[in-house]
Amino acid sequence: MKTMKRLALIGAAAAMGSAVAAQELYTPNLSYRTGPFAATGIPLMNGQRDYMLMLNARDGGIGGVPVDFEECETGYSTEKGVECYERTKDKALVTQPWSTGITLQVLPKTNVDQIPILAPGYGFSPMTDGRVFQWAFNTPATYWDAMSMILQEISGGDLASLEGKKIAHLHLDHPYGKEPLPLLEALGAQYGFEVLPIPVGISEMQNQSAQWLQIRRERPDFVIMWGWGAMNAGAITEAVKTRYPMDQFVGVWWSGHSDDLQLVGEDGKGYRSISWSLPNDDAPVMADIREHVVGAGNSLATEEEIGEVFYQRGVVISAILAEGIRVAQERAGKAEISPADLREGLENLNFTQARIDELGLTGLMAPFSTSCSDHAGHSGAWMLQWDGAKFVQASDLLQADQTPIEPLVEEKAREYAEANAPWPVNEACDG
């Protein structure tokens, strides 16, 4: 029955594709529903897709123009991601690359093609510097924000207390996994704690016994995980097997998927994951999605998935894009906008609590705003904790300490611009 439903939806999607009118907001998503990372991708993509479908069904799109939310499957492969970018760029208002590796590859191209990259909570952290990365946006928080907040949390708010301690950085051996290392190593040098990078190759994601034997031998005080897809489940099961104390094990926001923790259930109790979004089934937007998309039989998500962190984070990601489009339409004074208009919209996001409530996103995200020079917004994040059955909020809203981050952003952004010279820098951008 489920298979028939999927086939019917695919057929309907194909029919819709051929009947799409010329007037539309084409927002392709470089999705990864297949391959080793599909477990992370599917709920995120479903959340993104359902929010856009809901806008089309409820409001007729954004500003009266329907959204064409097409997916191009990458399987999280950088090569396929670049192909998808090339295939969609002619009509695209935005590109959503969904992998730090793909983001790094298309970053120089978007500067030439003048298409905004929207990489919510991922990508190259210095992209927050809008003067250098004029077309890239990593709202609402960067990986360096995540690392800063995790360190604050495990140090009880005082990084000096980490002096003499050993922190393992268990990460996917991929640009994504290495992304927070510059900040972690800089803070380690500054506060006197030892950093132990532990890479996990893609072919070892499901069998991390060597990495966890190293953890057993080195006895780190904390393990911070930058895992993706199947790596998360592999690490969590090995941590349980090794009997590593779960309250000393913290993951980034892509390492906080309920399905991965379900494998160990009660044994995973105490594991934490930083998250810039919160699950909230009572948010009005969730009711709208249930009414207009799920109720109409157009969602690909399961009922259980809809209540989980990743699906609802996907909803927030599309809500950020939709708001960028709305702001762009207002500023341009027209409903059919260009990629350049959208860039201006994404540079002028202002998610106040009132606006969040107005959009029905209450309890799902924290307020933030962007500007010409700040393309992230640094919304802060919460710590979620696995209670044995589900993730629950375990902290108030945390904020990254930008003092060590800002000079590092400036340095790495400058290095990037010099390495890719001639690289246009927006000197006029002052706020």
Place this chain on the structure above:
Amino acid sequence: MEGLKAVLVDPFADMVAAPDFLLQVLWEGLVSGVLYALIALGFVLIFRSSRIFNFAQGIMVVFAALTLVGLHSAGLPAWIAFAGTLLVMFLLAVVIERVVLRPLVGQPDIILFMATIGVTLFLVGGGELIFGGENKVMISDALGMPSGAFEFAPWGGFLLLEARDVTVVVGAVAMVVALLAFLGFSKMGRAIRALGDDHTAALSVGISLSTIWVLVWFLAGIIALMTGIAWGSRAGVSFALQVIALKALPVLMLGGLESITGAIVGGLMIGILEKVFEIYWGQPLLGGSTEAWFAYVLALLVLLFRPQGLFGEKIIERV
């Protein structure tokens, strides 16, 4: 001098200083090795009887495990779901023989290899359409696999053997023994071996090619199911499992494509050596993650001296 000491002395000093840890490393290597050997066995069985390098073996592991979990979640008791999965793998073998292999009899090996890539893509697409791509929990408990761990204190240290890993090792050994007995003593098993030794001679004495192909693909399907249960009970069932098929390639290079003994010895060697190298040399000296390439380098070294692998057949052709 310091570098030489780090390579030649320190690792062995570490092994002596913490022998319980060394035992743990060897055990983890053994478990990995058994699992690598299982995957390699699936490749070898099909190659021996048909000279087809079955690219689809990795996805067959995923497909079998997903079918088992899917049937159980549809309400079937675990062992009925297990039997149902065996039936599905048998039907898959029949369909592959009828639809893919039979029309290609007599074609060059590379064509048959490409056909198995097609089977892979079909199973990936079909599997995702039917079961979805989400990570699923293997039904280890329902199948009666024990949980918990055995703890030992050798030399006053600490050694932990997961009960599930012990079950996997024992199960794999039992399966290999059964397989060897089947190949050695049953009529059909001898027919498989005969086909592997000489196709033309085997066909001339009345051995049915299509029957044997269905049989070996079914046996490969059974091995895939056992492998899927073993790996899936460790870190869940997802399409990431197909990546582990990559681990079988160096095992096959090392052990030889035609040799069941080679698959077993090669798998165990790679499992244990890559773990020991990673822990005592890779992590301290090379920053870790050496498992991604160690097995290939080892296989390459063996191929330099024995191009047919450790147990492969030496082929001499007249030119």
